[in-house]
Amino acid sequence: MNMKAIMIVFKKELTDLLRDKKTVIVGILIPLIIFPIMFGLIGRSVEGNIKKTSENLKIAIQSQDKSQLAVFLKSQKNITVVDSNDIKKDVQEGKIYVGLIIPQNIEESIKDEKSAEIKIIYDDTSQNSNMACNIIKSLIEEYSKEIVKSRLMSKGIDYSILTPINIKEEIAAKDEGGFGKFMLSLLLPLMLIIYGMTGPMAAATDLGAGEKERGTLEPLLTTQAGRMSLLFGKLLSITVMGFMGTVSSIIGLMIGVKAGGSVFGGDMPLLLSPITVIMIGIFVLLIIMVFGALELSISIYARSFKEAQTYLSPLTIIGMAGAYGTYMIDVKNVSTILFNVPLANVSLIIKEFIIGIYNPLHIGMTFGWNLVYIFLAVLFARYMFSKEEVIFRA
């Protein structure tokens, strides 16, 4: 293996890949802009919808004796009471979000200190109707509490008798932004592993099967650069491209979360320290190296670009299984055994970093195992590159 030849191959491959509009667009630009667009649109539309619904709740009230509750609801600024001849039908058709049927004798029941039954008609398949139902229920709850309060007061009893225990919540997390970090610990490992896997794919396809398809591989094999120098030069450029793709995806994701507003927690601070980002970056790089080597091995086996893409797609599913497997695991009570499992260990270590846990044993195990995976993946790539039946498979 010749370092000079490796660097020549690396430099050429990187230039070649960065000049390929398709690779740059698919691998770097799309991940960078797709999340801001997607999250931004979804976030703004959901936020807009929530605002629109909660600011103008269209309801219908069927109350024959003009109850005080109906008056209370009508007095709310965000409620518009509309007339309806058939409440059920109007709710189904979305003309009103919610219908309320207040019984005739409600005022008497309240006066007699009895319970009254109110019927809320809503459509559980409609987001707006569900939201309106919750708002109306909380308003009725508020009204109900007022009644209880006045009943107790008339009997000379303090209202606080109903709340013998008050709960005061205090967050034990070391830093601020605990919820934001929790959300990130769910989302980020999954995304990073998927991008670590898919990031090098386009480059690996181009540098293996693409080289075969273009007829450039054979002339390359007749140069003085040995096969291993060619392989390592290619692996290096695939890793760099994969890393660039992953970084752009993550930047896109972060911008997307911010652009999506409160719907995706974008109003919360991200609170990841530079050290955390670097530590996460190192482990993502390891994943990229493992998958880059595997993808290049598979790609060099394929006869054509198309064939390589077909062979490479199952790899994504395997990777996703590893990432999803740890999705709901709470890293504060995680078993050390799990740090022996490929992909799961990287997912868990990233979760730990986000939460602020730096366990030397877990870091050592994950790092060590991933070095082993890289070694095995490179060994496999080396085997494939030295096999005549693979290189000249046509």
Add this chain to the structure above:
Amino acid sequence: MIEVKGLCKYFKNVKAVDNINFTVSEGEIVGLLGENGAGKTTTLRMIATMLKPTSGTALINGYDLLKEPDKVRSNIGILFGGEAGLYDRLTARENIKYFADLNNMNENESRENIDRLVKMLDMEEYVDRRVGKFSRGMKQKVAIARSIVHNPKVMLFDEPTLGLDVTSSKIVQDFILSCKNENKAIVFSSHSMQEVEKLCDRIVIIHKGKIIEDMRVDDFKGKYGEDFEKAFVGLVGDK
């Protein structure tokens, strides 16, 4: 210059090349003739160290391909037929320079050689343009320059005019003759009898992995008559 000694290549149980021996001297063009699947490309790939022989060896400019494959590669240039095999997103100069660098040439050497080849092949106008939109003839010139940029003593041509139009074929044929004038040892594989007759000093006919004839072109004509095609079909058909 080239000394092939008992080369054999088996792919599983198939004998692709079966104990072949031939030599090529400096300034000599040897035509490797055979039908598709006869073993021509496998032979050239073994000489170029791309494939490992099952047994036998070859000496290229004195270097044994089994013992010193790097030295062998520094002494050979190879030009393939069909697609030129260039990097479309690199310029013609970058394509040639990549191969000069991979063949351990220093900056000055490669610059001088590239400039000389650009002039020789009349590529000044487009050498700094990306090759993606080049015509077949332009691409062929770049491939030629790439194959010879490191001044190899031995040239291997594997059906280099395959799929080329008349003008592009002429460029390749002229290049082969210029290599002969530079005293290089040349192996030229083809199944075009006319081309072989026109360019080669000697022909080696290979059939089902074995050499069935190896003689000078003049002697071949004397033995089998002027009609090359008829002679070839007769020879191959008999076996």
